[in-house]
Amino acid sequence: MFNKILIANRGEIAVRIIRAARELGVETVAVYSEADRDALHVALADEAICIGPARAASSYLNMNNILSAAVATGAQAIHPGFGFLSENSKFARLCEEMNIKFIGPSASVMDMMGDKINARAEMIKAGVPVTPGSKGEVHTTDEAVKIAEEIGYPIMLKASAGGGGKGIRKVNNVEELVPAFEAATAEAKAAFGNGAMFIERMIFPARHIEVQILGDQHGHTIHLGERDCSLQRNNQKVLEESPSVAIGHTLREKICTAAVKAAAHVGYENAGTIEFLLDEASGNFYFMEMNTRVQVEHPVTEFVSGVDIVKEQIRIAAGSELSVKQEEIVFKGHAIECRINAENPKFNFAPSPGKITNLFLPSGGVGLRVDSAMYAGYTIPPYYDSMIAKVIVHGENRFEALMKMQRALMEFDVEGVTTNIDFQLELIADPYVVAGDYDTSFLGNVFLPEYLKED
Structure with a gap:
């Protein structure tokens, strides 16, 4: 160690x-x-x-x-x-x-899986399902038009070297393609120094399902179950939960097995996440990308699996074997995470940096955790991401977890800056969210228009 x-x-x-x-x-x-x-x-x-x-x-x-x-x-x-x-x-x-x-993983594996085109090729070799898309990088609008015609609309433009929701555009038809391609290319070049694009058919409507994996230096690779990250705004996750209500036992086994196969194929070491798009109508799932790091939403997996992912990361890097075997992991209950940001949802989610004059973090009770670096008197700087806390709850079932989250958010009080706490409270009380009936388009197309109408 x-x-x-x-x-x-x-x-x-x-x-x-x-x-x-x-x-x-x-x-x-x-x-x-x-x-x-x-x-x-x-x-x-x-x-x-x-x-x-x-x-x-x-x-x-x-x-x-x-x-x-x-x-x-x-x-x-x-x-x-x-x-x-x-x-x-x-x-x-x-x-x-x-x-x-x-x-974290080696630089060579990071190169392999960080580039969407290379990652796609490796997944095909591993026998993991991928969406129809371009075979290599796309640099010009003429190439993009030709490929889009071959695979069919709607399509997604994605920065080949991208992540974090940057350099991504949905395109419904050829009229939208050229301006979207130029905008995504410029955004990708500014964010990653590489404007190359990748094109794939859009699976819509879809669930965003990701599987947490761990791999050590001794050839052991396991999964810690899946997370549903479909509640997103502008490709940025807002709320995550585990397990997904959209997946039954058989499909869960298939997706998690595919994730382990993908990680083992590339010799992955440390914590990582294999992300999939699930077509609920057909039950088919497709590899989207791999995140070669710990995820923001890792605490929901820690709650349901009982495995401390960050400790495992440190142990793996020090040369230890995984502390658990796949057959020893028992998934229990349901966990939900809400990201708390210093932002104003009513004003296009504008960041709200400033001094926290008063703070009360929710606490008490079984199955409640708040990950934060805030304290009363702390000044949130304007230079970095606006996320200031994560509220994570665990219940025996999803309903209990939702009620526990509601209680926690109602107790959470931050004064001096504007936050999205009330936004999250309304989101978890929405009938569609309570029923688990949502996909990646729900927040932008259904919930937000109604939410913004209120004022």
């Missing part, structure tokens, strides 16, 4: 990793920008070191400064969390070259 690890992240995920490491007896080093000098992860870590000014490009994305901090503090490993450098193969490769363990 490592003596000391550095966390190359901020906010609630940095706090989450620090707590897991402490329970393993591992010292931690926090890095922070000048804007995060008073952040909770800085106070909780054993050591903290400033890595640059407020802008992420000069701090949390500054590989040289982060690696220098690791060397200066004697950290043997780096946990990247999610976002920032978590899926950057160049950073993982630099860690390897400096004999610092990157707590």
